[in-house]
Amino acid sequence: MPRFVTHLEGAIDGDRLSADTLQTLHKDRPIWVRYDLAAVAKSLTKDQLRQRPQTMWRYRELLPYYGEADVVSLGERMSPLLACPRLAGRLRLEQLWIKDESQLPTGSFKSRGMAMAITMAQRFGVKRVALPTAGNAGGAAAAYAARAGLECFVFMPADTPIVNQYECQLAGARTFLVNGLINDCGRIVREGQERMGWFDLSTLKEPYRIEGKKTMGLELAEQFDWQLPDVILYPTGGGTGLIGMWKAFAELQAMGWLAPGKLPRMVAAQSTGCAPIVQAFEAGARFANPFHNAKTVASGIRVPAAIGDFMILDAIRESGGTAIAVEEERLGEWMRLAASLEGILVCPESAACVGALECLVHQGWIRADERIVIFNTGAAQKYVEASRCEIPRLDIQKPLDWERIAAPSDK
Amino acid sequence: MPRFVTHLEGAIDGDRLSADTLQTLHKDRPIWVRYDLAAVAKSLTKDQLRQRPQTMWRYRELLPYYGEADVVSLGERMSPLLACPRLAGRLRLEQLWIKDESQLPTGSFKSRGMAMAITMAQRFGVKRVALPTAGNAGGAAAAYAARAGLECFVFMPADTPIVNQYECQLAGARTFLVNGLINDCGRIVREGQERMGWFDLSTLKEPYRIEGKKTMGLELAEQFDWQLPDVILYPTGGGTGLIGMWKAFAELQAMGWLAPGKLPRMVAAQSTGCAPIVQAFEAGARFANPFHNAKTVASGIRVPAAIGDFMILDAIRESGGTAIAVEEERLGEWMRLAASLEGILVCPESAACVGALECLVHQGWIRADERIVIFNTGAAQKYVEASRCEIPRLDIQKPLDWERIAAPSDK
Numbered sequence: 151m152p153r154f155v156t157h158l159e160g161a162i163d164g165d166r167l168s169a170d171t172l173q174t175l176h177k178d179r180p181i182w183v184r185y186d187l188a189a190v191a192k193s194l195t196k197d198q199l200r201q202r203p204q205t206m207w208r209y210r211e212l213l214p215y216y217g218e219a220d221v222v223s224l225g226e227r228m229s230p231l232l233a234c235p236r237l238a239g240r241l242r243l244e245q246l247w248i249k250d251e252s253q254l255p256t257g258s259f260k261s262r263g264m265a266m267a268i269t270m271a272q273r274f275g276v277k278r279v280a281l282p283t284a285g286n287a288g289g290a291a292a293a294y295a296a297r298a299g300l301e302c303f304v305f306m307p308a309d310t311p312i313v314n315q316y317e318c319q320l321a322g323a324r325t326f327l328v329n330g331l332i333n334d335c336g337r338i339v340r341e342g343q344e345r346m347g348w349f350d351l352s353t354l355k356e357p358y359r360i361e362g363k364k365t366m367g368l369e370l371a372e373q374f375d376w377q378l379p380d381v382i383l384y385p386t387g388g389g390t391g392l393i394g395m396w397k398a399f400a401e402l403q404a405m406g407w408l409a410p411g412k413l414p415r416m417v418a419a420q421s422t423g424c425a426p427i428v429q430a431f432e433a434g435a436r437f438a439n440p441f442h443n444a445k446t447v448a449s450g451i452r453v454p455a456a457i458g459d460f461m462i463l464d465a466i467r468e469s470g471g472t473a474i475a476v477e478e479e480r481l482g483e484w485m486r487l488a489a490s491l492e493g494i495l496v497c498p499e500s501a502a503c504v505g506a507l508e509c510l511v512h513q514g515w516i517r518a519d520e521r522i523v524i525f526n527t528g529a530a531q532k533y534v535e536a537s538r539c540e541i542p543r544l545d546i547q548k549p550l551d552w553e554r555i556a557a558p559s560d561k
Numbered sequence: 562m563p564r565f566v567t568h569l570e571g572a573i574d575g576d577r578l579s580a581d582t583l584q585t586l587h588k589d590r591p592i593w594v595r596y597d598l599a600a601v602a603k604s605l606t607k608d609q610l611r612q613r614p615q616t617m618w619r620y621r622e623l624l625p626y627y628g629e630a631d632v633v634s635l636g637e638r639m640s641p642l643l644a645c646p647r648l649a650g651r652l653r654l655e656q657l658w659i660k661d662e663s664q665l666p667t668g669s670f671k672s673r674g675m676a677m678a679i680t681m682a683q684r685f686g687v688k689r690v691a692l693p694t695a696g697n698a699g700g701a702a703a704a705y706a707a708r709a710g711l712e713c714f715v716f717m718p719a720d721t722p723i724v725n726q727y728e729c730q731l732a733g734a735r736t737f738l739v740n741g742l743i744n745d746c747g748r749i750v751r752e753g754q755e756r757m758g759w760f761d762l763s764t765l766k767e768p769y770r771i772e773g774k775k776t777m778g779l780e781l782a783e784q785f786d787w788q789l790p791d792v793i794l795y796p797t798g799g800g801t802g803l804i805g806m807w808k809a810f811a812e813l814q815a816m817g818w819l820a821p822g823k824l825p826r827m828v829a830a831q832s833t834g835c836a837p838i839v840q841a842f843e844a845g846a847r848f849a850n851p852f853h854n855a856k857t858v859a860s861g862i863r864v865p866a867a868i869g870d871f872m873i874l875d876a877i878r879e880s881g882g883t884a885i886a887v888e889e890e891r892l893g894e895w896m897r898l899a900a901s902l903e904g905i906l907v908c909p910e911s912a913a914c915v916g917a918l919e920c921l922v923h924q925g926w927i928r929a930d931e932r933i934v935i936f937n938t939g940a941a942q943k944y945v946e947a948s949r950c951e952i953p954r955l956d957i958q959k960p961l962d963w964e965r966i967a968a969p970s971d972k
Binding site: 203204223224225227228229230231232236250252253254255256257289292293294295296297298299303305308312313315316317319320321322324325326327328329330334337338341342345346485486489490491492493494495529530531532534537539541542543544545546547550552555556 | 614636640666704706731736745749942945953955961
């Protein structure tokens with residue numbers, strides 16, 4: 151067992167489970183990894199941490215890994231926390247940052263979870279993994295499986311962004327397009343588990359992806375010198391990132407590492423095209439109903455039913471946060487706003503956070519002087535379908551049309 | 562003037578030029594930035610360096626920048642140096658690494674050059690930049706210009722990868738598709754310079770992109786603990802990266818920082834679809850003739866005429882290196898090889914390096930026990946056009962075809 155892990159725990163009932171075997175679900179619900187946090191706090195200082203290489207593995211005492219030799223890595227460096235003064239000004243805020251996860255391997259935050267999950271799967275002797283994906287998780291799983299020498303099977307909706315289809319196949323994963331949504335793909339993986347000898351890497355169906363995602367929260371705390379921001383906006387599909395961060399903050403708090411004060415209010419951003427968590431939040435429910443006819447260009451949040459719904463909703467409520475759905479039709483506009491003002495190419499999922507921020511400032515739920523962080527969970531470059539702008543053409547056989555070139559906008 | 566910069570220098574004739582004004586070309590050829598390297602060596606130790614944040618700016622004494630306040634940054638962290646044991650084995654090598662530049666902002670190494678160039682352009686009061694691009698340089702320029710609040714005009718061949726078109730426009734650059742090659746686009750920028758008030762950001766047409774690219778070499782040296790590898794394979798279009806690395810090694814050597822021994826042999830990899838440098842190298846020429854009918858999916862090396870041709874060829878020859886063109890038709894195969902064996906999604910340009918390596922090992926030019934580095938200059942995800950694999954479809958309305966799912970390959 152990794153040094154500081156004490157046990158695993160069923161998230162739905164707190165049942166204690168062994169960390170010495172590879173677990174999947176417990177009573178059809180996800181599983182937490184638990185640590186001896188007092189021992190971690192005794193064994194590690196902030197100064198020691200500061201000296202370590204700037205990758206997600208610097209938090210090794212809070213990760214379920216055995217030793218460096220086990221780690222399956224593509225170089226998961228701490229993602230940059232970028233101040234966004236122009237976008238802040240436009241939204242009438244004073245302090246806004248984007249934490250840019252698009253600079254992680256395969257261009258998305260999914261690499262954190264997959265690096266951890268594949269590291270553990272390999273350690274436990276898994277040879278063959280499978281997963282349903284809305285997009286970036288497939289690319290990350292395919293890459294880390296290749297890195298580990300595992301076979302990988304990926305099932306994705308037929309209208310998943312073309313770049314995600316391409317990256318899975320390029321990395322050698324057996325990739326399939328399915329005429330349905332991510333939940334339909336998940337059913338195929340479930341059905342084939344026994345017959346195909348697959349280990350199911352689905353969101354929250356094994357305990358370790360969440361631990362990898364947790365490092366977003368650990369990094370954020372360290373980058374803010376252990377004084378967390380007031381509000382975090384996070385695009386919410388399966389929810390592992392939000393759940394993981396909230397777990398990270400709880401662990402750091404238990405270790406006595408956080409400055410006194412409130413934890414950040416967690417905001418789950420969704421699109422009007424798929425907003426099951428928002429509906430449940432507004433209804434005061436702990437579990438979400440499946441969202442019908444889910445449709446959004448933000449493929450990563452096109453998750454009509456999340457197995458960790460209660461974990462997401464618990465985290466939002468404990469934090470004093472909220473869940474908000476923004477207009478699907480305006481995602482492209484918010485992408486262009488962030489990209490053109492700050493040069494950060496936010497994905498459509500994170501554009502939903504920009505929209506949510508605009509709305510929450512307008513409502514007065516966020517005050518101008520609060521410290522705000524948006525997560526850019528992936529590279530906009532992976533979503534060519536999200537924008538359909540016509541790009542003007544110049545014919546070099548003819549005299550150049552300088553007026554057209556100089557025109558303020560051709561859009 | 563930045564602290565350790567002494568002057569600029571015409572690359573073609575060694576003329577001394579001022580570093581206090583914004584320079585472009587000198588006698589139609591590029592310009593070097595020169596430093597007081599003895600003073601740098603006195604002022605900085607390797608131990609001090611080790612303590613600094615792991616970004617390209619840690620080498621500030623060897624960069625032409627004035628102070629942190631000037632830096633236009635999207636978080637340019639040191640790129641990971643990834644050991645590739647499986648790919649090495651396949652190529653009958655013992656020690657192979659890929660330095661993965663795809664994890665830099667906008668998914669390519671171009672961000673290093675643009676971060677530096679835009680930082681300096683802004684410092685000198687530039688408001689409007691323009692450039693021709695084969696792909697990734699446009700995306701990086703658009704992003705950094707947006708970050709700095711500058712206007713940006715981008716001209717690209719009409720068949721530039723769609724992701725590059727998209728990222729430029731998303732970042733608010735005025736983007737145009739041209740029915741020609743990068744050199745035709747370059748002519749538009751040259752013609753419009755005065756009329757449009759553009760500062761020309763073309764490859765090597767201002768002195769600073771090369772200084773940003775140089776950090777690839779500085780990082781590599783530091784990551785190898787100042788004992789450089791035996792061979793570096795680099796995809797060569799405009800050549801700034803290769804030129805910049807060679808300059809970095811010379812500067813480190815002058816500072817006495819490199820372990821004794823030979824510098825790496827530099828290998829310029831091109832495609833049979835566009836190989837002007839290879840032709841010049843083989844002809845023993847210092848200048849390259851324009852390559853006719855340039856055509857390759859590796860858009861970044863589709864540069865039929867490079868203004869820094871002699872700088873590239875000088876570096877290759879001084880290093881005892883070589884230039885090699887690999888079969889255009891096999892680029893996709895080498896991409897899949899690297900991606901499926903190591904999980905590193907190399908771009909088609911870097912796939913040319915994999916092909917070159919295969920060839921040079923076969924020829925005996927590279928020995929099995931040598932230490933080899935390939936640069937992955939960009940994310941394969943940005944080249945959806947490079948592969949046309951059919952992805953199998955599953956119909957969930959029908960019983961699942963498990964034999965098809967289990968089949969070893971559908972390709």
